[in-house]
Amino acid sequence: FMVDKGNHRHFMEKEIHEQPEVIGHTLAHYLDFVEGRTRDIPLPFDFSQIDRLSISACGTAFLAGSVARYWFERYARLPVDIDVGSEFRYREMPISPNSAALFISQSGETADTLASLRYCRSQGVPIAAVVNVPESTIARESDAIFPTLAGPEIGVASTKAFTCQLAVLAALAVRAGVQRGHVSPEQERELVRFLSEAPRFATAALKLDDQIEKLARELSQVKHALYLGRGTSFPLAMEGALKLKEISYIHAEGYAAGELKHGPIALIDENMPVIVIAPHDRNFDKTVSNMQEVAARGGRIILITDTEGARRATINAMETIILPDVPEIIAPIVYALPIQMLAYFTAVFMGTDVDQPRNLAKSVTVE
Ligand code: G6P
Secondary structure, three states: OOOOOOOOOOHHHHHHHOHHHHHHHHHHHHEEOOOOEEOOOOOOOOHHHOOEEEEEEOHHHHHHHHHHHHHHHHHHOOOEEEEEHHHHOOOOOOOOOOEEEEEEEOOOOOHHHHHHHHHHHHOOOOEEEEEOOOOOHHHHOOOEEEEOOOOOOOOOOOOHHHHHHHHHHHHHHHHHHHHOOOOOHHHHHHHHHHHHOHHHHHHHHHOOHHHHHHHHHHHOOOOEEEEEEOOOHHHHHHHHHHHHHHHHOOEEEEEEHHHHHHOHHHHOOOOOEEEEEOOOOOOHHHHHHHHHHHHHOOOEEEEEEEHHHHHHOOOOOEEEEEEOOOOHHHHHHHHHHHHHHHHHHHHHHHOOOOOOOOOOOOOOOOO
């Protein structure tokens, strides 16, 4: 069927704006907001019976899985092993019988992810997949699928599929926590309520478009950019860098903020913008000290934070993108939007083909 851009300039812009709605649809599939419970979704394994979860995916889906690792470990005390499909499939990983495998793919057709799935199949472990296309090969070859209800995604750079993957994975992590006895009924109710607020905060994030567009005008002048974050903001920093390089062709790297001193700090000067993703969470003060290291070397900082974070981070010559204060579990979903918008507007200023960036494909079905 036909999908059109509506009154948007690009599919990517349209898909960014659809997020509050599709995140809400996706969450409602997994969570009962009225009862404050995770739904009893059919699983090919019982979270209380496994001692390890292996996640494999490519590109943006890999970064969604990388965020989910923190969630499964924190809320469900479930150890997670994660790798990109192109490595996982050749690693010859010994798979323990008490593990389960989870694959994440928008298209459900990515060759390396599919090969990783088939490797796990040969090892006899239960297989589940988070997919956006329910009739895809990965969906068909899985024991169970967890659909993202993002609708068709046309822009090559993934946006709404990513936040819907995060929504599914957060709901699954809470479910796993309940099944493993690490999330009490009260905590479950609270986490479900927090998750239910994600669409509203995503809407608030979209309202920052004018400010982000102005920052993007400056960003479009640079050759390199560095993204930093800690905890769940680390994979988000990698996603920010990935988005920027995919559609604006500006070289960007995403780094764990604590690794700054082990290499990238050598690159910092006035010409190197550093985009820091730092909600005011348990890691915030550590990230602020990394920002001070950047500022001391003349680096230009764009801090994406919340009201409390902006109040606490007093660093000169810093731009701040201020989101509302959000519960920790939904921060990666909400913070995804400003990083998508920053890449989007930068690419628009550069005049690139936003929906069809050079050399990239929506679905990579070859090795
Ligand atoms: C390509 C796309 C990315 C996507 C990746 C994985 O590189 O350009 O946007 O994240 O493939 O695709 P999948 O369909 O498996 O999520």
